[in-house]
Amino acid sequence: MYISEIFITTTQGDVLIDKQYRFDLTVDAKAIFLNKLRNVGSDHLLPYFVQDNLTYCHIKRNGLYIMVVTSCEISPIFLVEFLTRFFHICKDFCGIVNEDAIRANILLIYEILNEIVEFGYIQLATTDKIKPYIQSDPVLVLANRSPAEEIASRLFGIETRVAPSSASSKPVVRTAAEQENRKNEIFVDVIEKMVAVVNADGLVSRMNVTGNINVKSFLSGNPVIKLALNEDLTLREQSHPKDFGSHVTMEQCSFHQCVRKEDFNDSRCLVVHPPIGEFSAMTYRLASDPPLKPPFRLQVYEREQESSSTDTSLSLQLHSHIPENTEAVNVILRIPVPGTVTGISQQLNGPDQIVEFKTSNKQIVWKIKKFPGSSFLTANIRLISHSGIKTRLKDIDHVVMEFEASGYTCSGVQIRYLRVFDRDQAYVPYRWIRYITVSDSYIFKL
């Protein structure tokens, strides 16, 4: 159960850091991995593969491959878990983990690698345990806004107007110099992931929402905090009969070990002793019945063509039902079309959006940068087909939608207040609370 080598490469194949633990590899594992990556393509590369009796396992985060190589039989899940843990430790130390951050903190990360694994055996793998052994100070790198990273970093918090953008990507582990002049901030994010299948008539045939309350505390002295959720939450026990009403019903709540939930049943309050690092204080799943109203709805019409041409004219209308003062960003609709379609022409009714046709996988991609709540957008798309077969609406597969809605939780979970129990009252804590709903798998059936 040991690992032989660990390395981090970029998607382009630059090896950023490389640490061998056992010096037992006779082949150049990095080259083999990069070769494989080039041959198979990043989309189809399985997280595990074996070549020449060596096992390769990787995770891909923020455009980086973190790769581990071992020459022994080892539980694959053990490797992934370790890599994930390593990534989080790096994140706690460096704030963000991306190419620049690693290049800047190469020494620090090498030290971390040196401490968490000993001769291929994992020994310490939590931030607070490893902290005393690390000598170097992290170098802060501002998250630059390359698109790939943007998506990843936004998961933690949208940087629009809510909070200073760099704050959430600061390292959790502080250097001595920072101790004094660091702002006392706490970030609480309510993130909900939505899986939904919406029928053509606008009814939800399946909906599944999992939520997560994420806390990242920069408060000095790690004081106790108290989170109060909205009181109309109900918890569904297995045996409990179904109840009807508009309030939120949760199933399968689980809490982080630092959370005390004595008051949760009465007043929906959570008392949290935040540990070092970022953690999710509570995860929950919403009861799937009665289904919530879908936040988005798509209507597609086929418009009659005057001529007898084989082209098809489609009119797409996307409605947003989220509250007016909120907006969805980075909305992407993927409309697969039959192979006979060779091109499209388009007509859009608003700014900040584009429609593209990907010939490689026969998809129409409609991208909308900002989509304000309670409004709708229309796109008229003409499918051009040269094969002589007219495309019918029924030939079009489900449309997959991706979105991130900020300031909105589809479940209605809210944080009523967030109190910091600071013993000395030495500072005024900055409290940032953010809500975000992202699509996990949001499908319109046509």
Place this chain on the structure above:
Amino acid sequence: MSYGNDKPPSSTGSGEVDIANDPASSGFFTNDFKKHEDLKTMLDGNKDNLKLEAMKRIIGMVAKGKDASDLFPAVVKNVVSKNLEVKKLVYVYLTRYAEEQQDLALLSISTFQRALKDPNQLIRASALRVLSSIRVPVIVPIMMLAIKEAVMDMSPYVRKTAAHAIPKLYSLDPEQKDQLIEVIEKLLADKTTLVAGSAIQAFEEVCPERIDLIHKNYRKLCNLLVDVEEWGQVVIINMLTRYCRTQFVNPNQAEACEESDQHFYDESDKEEEEEEEKDDTPVKKVYVMDSDHRLLLRQTKPLLNSRNAAVVMSVAQLYFHCAPKAEVGTVGKALIRLLRSHKEVQYVVLSNIATMTIHRKGMFEPYLKSFYVRSNDPTHVKLLKLEILTSLATETNISTILREFQTYVTSSDKAFAAATIQAIGRCASNIAEITDACLNGLVHLMSNRDEAVVAESVVVIKKLLQMQPSEHKDIIIHMAKMVDNITVPMARASILWLIGEYSERVPKIAPDVLRKMAKGFVSEEDIVKLQILNLAAKMCITNPKQTKLLCQYVLNLAKYDQNYDIRDRSRFLRQLVLPSGEKAGILSKYIKKIFLATKPAPVLESKFKDRDQYQLGTLSHLLNTKAHGYQELPEFPETAPDSSVRNVEVPLPWSDLTRNNKKSKKKSTSSEHFYSDDESSPDDELSKSSDESSEEEDSNEENSSGEYSEVSGDSHAVNNAAESSEDEDDDDEEDEEDDDEDEDEEDDEDEDDSSSSEEESSSEEDSDESVKESRKSKKLKPNIKNKPDPPKKNSDLLLDIDDLCSVDNNSVIAATPSAGQDILTPMLASLDLSTPAPSVKPTVNYTLGPPIVPSKSYDLLNRMTANGLTVKYCFTRTISIFNPKMTSIELTITNDSEKPMTNIKIGTKKAQPGMEIHNFPDINVLAVGATTSVLMAINFNDTTQPAQFELCAGDLKYNVKISAPVGELLQPYTINESEFKLQKSKLTGMTENSVNVELAPNHRTAESLRMCIHQVTNVLQVPSADENVYYFAGKTLATQVLLLITVQANSEEGTAKVTVNCEKLVIGSMMTKDIQHILSKTA
């Protein structure tokens, strides 16, 4: 100097990287050389900050995979640096390059050897770590020595490092295996959770086949498991899975076991069950799980909630492989929870679930929805989910599953859509009710636009039809019609095969299809051509009139095909179907049988069917091939190996105690009788008592409520006897209760588990109670009460059971045989078979060792001064688990404040030279009003000087000091009277302190005198023949100096003469004063 060098590496470092990537960077080669020169001068200088800077850059180079080996001489010199940061980086460098520069590396060895003796545990550990990382064969003996020493180190952290060093040494020199196994054996016996995981790791690496080393540690490992760090848990659970498979019988083969009674009894390791064997023959023939097997399952279950997916997975595989079928279901929910995690984890978990569903369908049925495919799942995850859904399909849920499948079929992911169709086919073949519906659906799919979908459905329909060809003529016709449109070769071939096979059902269409095919023969794919040939041959047999010519035509075409397969087939068929000569005639008689024999229907089954040959959760299982280094999971043995090998340790001594307390309240009196006037056979007796003795041994060892240890041990044994006899009673009365009781016991143990580890007070109460009970029973049976107890409870003997063999030259033991019926006698008799009992009179003024002294607690912090934190301490008088030289101290911490306290721990310690303070484990959170007890230990170095340290609670720090009264610096020492007198005579003059005391009225009885002495100090009474003289003996903890107390009481005058003999004058005189004080004090 290059550009990259100007920038400190801590800035962005990008400059340097650019150069490295630049193809023209070879031009920098000379500069590179210079750069190293520069680093060398920095290292050779004497400024720490420059050295640090240089080292940082060097390590930066190492990290990027650049060669920095030429700097070795310059770097190795700095191994002696005082600067911790520099030192650390040098260590990092050394582990990387030492192997390449062996000669130079040897220069640094002596530095590490010195560091191995450093008082700071961290330095010792890191020195060992680096030393063992220097992969130079010459130093193998040095490494070996260092490891052996480190294993005995008092710091668990160092021991852990030693455990990590073992595989390193082993990989460097496998010859050392035997010696290493000895070391591993020592490590396995370690009781700290920190070491356990690493020790097992070393065990797995060096000697996984030596499963016998585990026996003695099995129960301990199970009990520690929850507290071991998570990566260690995985290793331990994996090892225990293997252990379980070799040491216990299959829990799922209860039926098989029934045949022989023997199995049943072999498994039981409890003495009552052995008893049972004799008493009642008509036993219920039920499989009874070995209690150790049960222990493992019980202890691992809570780990299913671990936040580490690897831990959850390993528990799941343990349950799958080792638990009774009925219990495997419990892991389902935990695995489903893992599905919410990253896709890499999902992939592994799903493939394991896929295997599990084949064997335990019911396990995941409630979670059907969790396996619905999402649009953003990667293809390999989708396929796995599909696999699982198919395996889960039953008559009841098939409609939901099919509805779900319908949406998948239209997916744009073609591989997935095709797999879905195959899945539908599998469902259809497994569940007879829906076959027709599925077929219809599949036929419907054949009109799909997408060719891949159509082709796949044709192939699947073919398979389904093959299973029940009787009906469905229309489908075949429909398919025949489609031949024109379908272009995918596989699908065309399938249709042709179908028509050929069932041509009799579609006699009109078949020849026509052949005609069409013959026309386009040349342009077909090979696979289709073969099927055309097939079709032609079959048609020619069934319907020669219409098709013989066509057949000839096709065969002719095939004869000149480019593919030799097709040419061969053509020749072969021609001879069979259209025989030209006489010879072939024989075969052509049977031609119908050859071609139109009923073919066996294909079995549509899961791809995961054979995966269960691999252990779940392993890489081999995931890849479905044997990975390098995979160890087969052994099958359960037919009969369980001897389970008594694990008996050395009883998991939790006080679990028995509590149980006893409950029960023996009623029965203790009678049971005592029962046992002591024993009538059972001598063999029986022997086995019982030896069991007990070992249990007692343990209870003493582990019992941390020190002052009671001996009595509780005793009473434990007594109660134990009570228990076993009581169990006998029960068994006689009703057999069924046995099972219930077992469960009871389990529950008890569970409770105790938590309480024992944290709250000693409770265990103290336990033993307290049991003490009372044992006393009660003593009253009832006075001859037992006065019996001198064998001294095997003594500290020196506590640690090693082997010592029991040597105790017979101790006269105290010799005193026992006269007492005949003492509970421990049978065991002793069995050990010293021949030694005649020396005739020593039973002494009058001697009772069981130092006992029931209410422990005095002292305030360390009170709530007023420490913001609501109340800390009290008392001396437990146990051998400290951290180090035998330390005084064990129990802190009782109460939070009297308004808010919870966090992170209570020991901060800076200001110990005087020679003193050592062992921290108690940090308390993360203490709720309002909550109280907790923790153990710490201090080596006072035989002085009464206080030990100072900081107690931190959150951000607040309190300076506190603990000083031990002189009596607490002692430990009891076993000695007999003559030896006592001999030692005393050596310690006269200066080392003797003597004082006459006026006894307070309430201290005039022998009993109260003894109590007084025990209150003052932790010594052991020495049995004496003289009525009015009391002897006590003890040793100091740190230096092991003897201290002897003699009290000569004159009961008429109410005075006593106290004499204390001790080499340490201060201790002697202080002790005298203390005793004088307490004896003269009126209560």
